[in-house]
Amino acid sequence: MALARPLPTPDHESAEFWRRVGAHALAVQRCGACGTVRFYPRALCPECLNDQPDWVPVSGRGTLYSFTVCYRPASEAFADRTPYIVALVDLAEGVRLLANLVDCTPEQARVGMPVTLAYDDAAPGATLYVFRPEAGAA
Amino acid sequence: MTDGGGALVITTRERARDLARVPIVVLGVAETHTHQIISQMPDLTVTGAAATGPRAFAMAGLGPGDIDVAEIYDSFTITVLLTLEDLGFCTKGEGGAFVAKQRTAPGGDFPLNTQGGGLSYCHPGVFGIFTVIEAVRQLRGEGGTRQVADASVALCHGTGGVLSSSGTAILGRL
Numbered sequence: 001m002a003l004a005r006p007l008p009t010p011d012h013e014s015a016e017f018w019r020r021v022g023a024h025a026l027a028v029q030r031c032g033a034c035g036t037v038r039f040y041p042r043a044l045c046p047e048c049l050n051d052q053p054d055w056v057p058v059s060g061r062g063t064l065y066s067f068t069v070c071y072r073p074a075s076e077a078f079a080d081r082t083p084y085i086v087a088l089v090d091l092a093e094g095v096r097l098l099a100n101l102v103d104c105t106p107e108q109a110r111v112g113m114p115v116t117l118a119y120d121d122a123a124p125g126a127t128l129y130v131f132r133p134e135a136g137a138a
Numbered sequence: 139m140t141d142g143g144g145a146l147v148i149t150t151r152e153r154a155r156d157l158a159r160v161p162i163v164v165l166g167v168a169e170t171h172t173h174q175i176i177s178q179m180p181d182l183t184v185t186g187a188a189a190t191g192p193r194a195f196a197m198a199g200l201g202p203g204d205i206d207v208a209e210i211y212d213s214f215t216i217t218v219l220l221t222l223e224d225l226g227f228c229t230k231g232e233g234g235a236f237v238a239k240q241r242t243a244p245g246g247d248f249p250l251n252t253q254g255g256g257l258s259y260c261h262p263g264v265f266g267i268f269t270v271i272e273a274v275r276q277l278r279g280e281g282g283t284r285q286v287a288d289a290s291v292a293l294c295h296g297t298g299g300v301l302s303s304s305g306t307a308i309l310g311r312l
């Protein structure tokens with residue numbers, strides 16, 4: 001039996017984040033005191049330790065900071081997806097996200113290319129965020 | 139499986155003068171922490187050594203050109219190259235060329251990881267302390283067949299976490 005694809009496991013710090021991703025409306029935390037925007041989601045502001053963040057919807061526009069192409073799957077669960085691209089994307093809002101870059105061949109990917117946020121409804125109740133090349137970029 | 143082990147005896151300069159073994163002095167030291175998870179590393183090509191190197195050198199009143207032997211944690215090949223660049227032994231992007239042509243091999247121009255490094259010596263979780271132990275042995279002239287001639291100043295650098303914590307120590311003879 002094929003190994004199931006691992007899916008997010010929301011916890012008390014990330015549940016609200018994943019709920020918003022599930023609604024196809026990814027948002028990041030912004031400190032309610034000092035205004036620092038942070039990713040990944042966590043309880044306390046890494047700058048001032050305030051615990052009252054606001055959630056800021058993102059534009060979905062970003063640039064490819066770096067990437068790697070996986071020709072050998074990280075686990076059997078990804079065997080039918082190779083080659084796949086693991087990307088670091090800098091969002092316009094100033095945070096960096098780790099996600100798959102989809103609808104893009106390894107040859108098309110290049111550092112600095114504009115990408116846009118998209119969603120992958122992987123399973124009931126489990127949505128992933130991914131990026132794809134901005135129209136005309138790849 | 140073992141996490142290995144090592145130990146250092148640390149005391150004052152005054153006390154060290156009376157001891158039977160050759161004392162080695164900490165000339166400069168600095169530590170930093172840059173991120174929690176690898177995807178949040180501020181710059182994939184710059185490690186915390188870019189912060190700890192200048193601070194440790196400033197404390198010691200020395201620069202990269204003063205180092206006779208370098209012991210640099212080598213979790214991965216790129217760890218050493220980035221660290222050499224960030225500590226100022228060469229410019230950013232020149233790490234590969236810097237170690238080429240056997241320059242870090244025994245007898246080479248730039249004595250590096252003289253006990254073999256994690257790749258050839260051992261790599262338990264605590265490898266950082268072995269960088270210090272080897273530096274002390276070199277400065278004491280206890281290096282045996284791998285002894286670097288006239289080694290009087292050594293640099294040790296440990297990297298931990300996910301390329302996220304860095305510590306630099308510069309050691310010398312009393």
